[in-house]
Amino acid sequence: MEKLKLKSIYSEFRTDLEFIERELNRSVHSASPMLEDACLALIGSGGKRIRPVFTLLASKFGDYNPSVTAKAAVPLELIHMASLVHDDVIDDADLRRGERTVKSIHGNRAAMYVGDFLLGRSLEIIGELDSQEVHRVLSRTMIEICVGEIIQIEDKFAAEQNLRDYLRRIKRKTALLISSSCELGGLVAGADPATVRKLKRFGYYVGMSFQITDDLLDFTGTEKQLGKPAGGDLLAGNITLPAIYGLRDPELRPYLLDALGGGLDKAGVAKLLGLMRNSEAIRESVRISDLYLEKALREAEALPDIPDRDSLIRIAKFIGKRKF
Incomplete structure (x- = not known):
């Protein structure tokens, strides 16, 4: 039901999204069949395409050109995919979205190169856009994602963390890429600076809510x-x-x-999850996620009143309340 709801929202701009999807598939062509097959499997594994969708919709606030928008949307999704491949190596994860990970099929060494290939292709494609500001935004985003991932590694198993540590980490790890997706969509379409700033803030707030919801789902x-x-x-x-x-x-x-500490067996984990699901910890986390979502909606409502603004709002509401 949740996935059908998202598809219903996406149907409003299906043709544009299908064009980006074709460009995404075309972007991973390689002389290595294994490399290309691994990338195509990642593309087809059922991602929500939140980042390219936001780039697409943000570009509607300027002079929309599908080919130009795709040169920003595709690199952003490739960067996201690369981060997932690298995450799965670091976390020794065998499953993602119900499918075997690149790491589990091809091994750690090949998986790292798949991720690096995706990052390289993202830079190659974005380089076709003649805009220093676009290049600056993407480069800064990639740097901050790496910093966020390193901080997450440093913070692993450290029980005494505070709210500020967590929020700073997910800002870098997740929110900035979604924020940049919105910002770059506006920039490549030549939207006015005030609109680009609103889109950037909208994406940041949505990204924070998105990651908190992800973290809630790990328990619920x-x-x-x-x-x-x-x-x-x-x-x-x-x-x-x-x-x-x-x-x-x-x-x-x-x-x-x-x-x-690794001291819980399967039954103990099940009991912990049951206790967490009915706890104040979950309710308080939902409250924080909702606060970010409310801020995102206020930014969206301040954008120019075009039909695509409603799509932004509907997607934001969906991803803040999703179940997958």
Whole structure:
């Protein structure tokens, strides 16, 4: 049902999105069949395409040109895909979206090169746009993503984290790429500077809500919904917002510490997830996510009143409340 709802929203600009999808597939052509097959499998694995969709819709606030927009939208999705491939190597993950990861099929060494190939192709494509500002935004985004990923590695299994640590980390890890997707969409279409700034802020707030929702789903979702075992982020040592709040709860804290220390068996993990799902930690995390979503909607409502603004608003509401 959730996926059908998203497809319904996307149907409003299906032709434009199909063009970007074709360009995305074309972008990973390679002399290596294994490399190309791995990339095509990633593309076809059921991603929500949030970043290219936001680039597409943001570009409607300027002089929209599908070919130009694709040269920004495709690199952003390639960067996102590369980060997932590298994440799966770091986390030793065998499943993503219910499918085997590149790492599990081809091994760590090949997976790292697949990710590097995707990053290289993103730079090659964005280089076709004659705009120093576009190049600056993308370069800065890639740098900040790397910083965010390194900080996440440094923070693994560190139980005593605070809210500020977490928010700064997800800003770099997730929100900036979504923010840049909106910003670049406006920039490549020549939207006026005030509109570009609103789009950038909208994307940032949506991105923060998006990642908090992802982190909530690790505790509240099912393996079928997530395409991977529930609680996997926690067991891998990633301290997310629900865990930060949960560690403040005397009942939940021992279970969370045991999980981080590898001391919970399958039954113990199931009990922890059951306790978390009905906890104040989840309710407080939802509240924080909703605050970011409300800020995103205020930015969207301040944008020029064109039909595509409504699509931005509907997608923002969807991804802040999604179940997958």
